[in-house]
Structures are given as C-alpha cells and as structure tokens.
Amino acid sequence: MDDEQPPRQEPKDPRPQRVPAFNLPPIILASLAVLVAVFALMNVPSWSDDRLNWIYFTFSFMPARYAFPLAQQGLEWLWTPVTYSLLHGGVEHIVFNSLWLMVFAAPVARRIGAVRYVIFWILSSAASAFMHAALFWGDQTLLIGASGVVSALMGAACRFAFPVADGRRISMREAHLNPRLGILGALRSRTVVVYIVMWIAGNALVAFGITLAGDSSQPVAWDAHIGGFLFGFLLFALFDRQPRMEEQEAAPLDE
Template structure:
C-alpha cells in the first residue's frame, strides 16, 4: 500500500505513526476515565509522589485530562505540530522527546507545588513538542488563534516568559505552569542536542574517564635508580603509583 503524500501543514494525509498512537492513547484513556472507571485517583501525578513510591505517576498523568476542553487543546496542538517534529527527528526520538518532556515537566511541577496538589494532562509533553518544533524550524510561522502569524521561536519565547512569570508568582491556580515550562525547556534542549552531533560528542568526551598519558622511560629509570640507591621506602606515594601504572602499561 502506498503512503499518501504530505500536502500541507496539519493535513491528516501527513499524519505520522507516533502522533496517531499518542492521540489514540490519550483519547482512550480519557473515555475510560470519564465513562467506565475513574483512573485519576490511581494514575494522576501527586506533588509528593516519592512518599508512596509513585514514580509511575510521572508517565501516567500525561494520559489523563480534566475535561473535554483540556484534552481538546492538547490533542489539537499535537495533531498540528507533532507530525512535523516526528518527521524531523524520527519516530523513536519523537517518543523519547514526548515522554521526556512530560516527565521532566511533571518532575519540575511536583518539586514546586504543595504536597496536597495533584496534576493531570499532556500539556508538559505537548509543550516539549512545541519547543522541539521551534528548535527545528525557528522561522516557520504558526498562526495564533488561526489569524495571527508568529515565528515559532518567538512564540515559544513568549509562552516561556508567560509560564515563567506564573511559576515565579507561586503555585496558585489550576494551571500547571511549571510543567509547561519544564516540558518546553526539555523539548528545546533535547532537539538541539540530537540535531547537533558535535554537542553530543563534547558531552560524551566530558563524561568519559580521562586516560592518563603513558609514563616516560626516563621517569621510570629515575624512580628505579632512587629505589636502588635508597630503598623502596624512600619512594613517595606518587612515585609508587607511577611504577604501578608503568607496570600495567
């Protein structure tokens, strides 16, 4: 079967596998939660999740929503910008981006919120996808409210500043601004790292254990001469370590 060509931004003909799967999972979870069995008490993110070892909540909260409006806005954003990002970085990395943004956004929210608060929604993950879009296509225009064209990088900066101001204002209200901000930052950072191999090489080299240069023959001879003249007890700890390293070489 031949895949239909991608025609224009947001066209269902260009829908990707990862976005389709996430849309289905989110909608299915919402319908189960609202119509069949309440999932929120078990799977929402509690600000004190570590006290009851609820690490799974950092993932499961992303598939629950408060109401139709909540899930509608998140899924519309995922529908329109998700396929472009998935095509840009690949499905495997797209899933990592999505869940990493949601997890880090939820983690940031939980650290800043009172212990009795709880959180649901895919907003942190979706903000990560938006941040990734801005990192991949900074000059692409997105239409706010369907009429106002704004470059992707500028839109993310404006939204990030708005979320930051709300985070600094405290945890009041029902919007998890810290999750939005954390997700967006995670999406931008992850996309820049994977799209710049030189950055990854620098990170790997900084984390890799540094190998010491080989011991020179003249240094070995000096230490051995000292030991022969004055005994092994005359060697300093550094000189003993040098002899051991030379033996391993």
C-alpha cells in the same frame, strides 16, 4: 535496421496535486488514539466515583509522593511521572492538547522518528512533572494532562522549524528537513524569539489566573509547561536525527 523509437512519455496532469488536510505521521495518530481511548475509558457512565478516584490516584502525578521515603509507598511513584500525561479532566482539556499536539508533534516526529518520539514523550513528561514537584514540593494535588509534553514539542520545534533557506521559508510540511539551530543561534532568530516571548506571556497570564483558552475553572500547571519547554528547547539535540543533504535540497519552498 529500423531506427529505435524514443520512449513514450506520459502527459503530465496539469491539475494541481491535492495535499491531505491532516497528513500526520502514524505515531502522532497513535498518540491521539491513546489519549482519546483513555479519555473515553475514564468517562464510562457506569463507573463509580470510587473507581474513578482510584484511577486518578494510581495514574496521576502527585508531588507529595516524593516527599516521603519511596520504600514506604506503593509503586505509583515509578510510572505516574509518565501516565499522568495520558489523563485529561474534560473535553476542552483534551481537545486543546490534541490540537496543539497535531501542530507541533508532527514535524518533530517526522524528524526524529517514532522510537525517539516515544522516548522524548516519556522523558519530557517526567521533566515537566518534576519541575512542578520542585515548586510544589509535598503538595497533594494531582497533575494530569499532556500540556507539558506539548510544551516540550514546542521547545523542540524552535530549534529547527523556523529557519529560512535563501530568504524563503521552507514549507511547513517539510519543516523537519530544516537544519538544526544551536541554542544561541535559535535565540538570535527573530521569529523564534517572538514566538518564545509570546509563549512566556501566555503562561505568565495563566500563572496569574488568566486563562486565554480552555476550561478556566480548572487550575493550570504553568510550571509544568515551563519545565517541558526548557527540556525540549535545551535538549533537543540529544534526540535529533539530522536530515540528509539531498533531502534538504529537495524540500519545497514557499514563495
């Protein structure tokens, strides 16, 4: 009887594998596509000012809507706490929100999945809007932009994206596999605390009219940012889907 030959092993490619520069989850790409499509639609040159004003009034968030009986109004109060987050007032506005969205939304979306991500967007958008309404009750100004949602994603990332394993930090591409920190545990993390302090300082400057990035000619709803961040940081556990232990063990580490 002939001896069995061992299975042939293919030689390994010694060249390092290339990692895509923008390896974003499909739901994040869809979010960016929606924001860009809405922005492009609102900047159609042939549209009149009256039509644009109607769009802003119908889909922007206005605190004054909630200072009067809802039965005496149209239905805008029902959807504007969410639709305002899809509108942007200028190129710099949408560019900065999109960049921050790519950074912080990707690990959150990988961790909680597309359906929970959409629910997180809806609820964090409403939380940001009503934080703004609470401080400016009855105000007739219009709130637009995804900054509140982005702030909520930043708050959520503080609960899992910064922990270390065995003294080494897990690669940001696999940050969604980190264990979730409790609220007090996150506040005991030096990295998280430094990040939160810097974030608060940036918003404090905005509150005093000092804009570090973006269009300084437009007012910034710093209060909506705080509402979103608190929502994401304090309530992330309600959306979290803990990774399996074998996935955590397989996560690559940065030296």
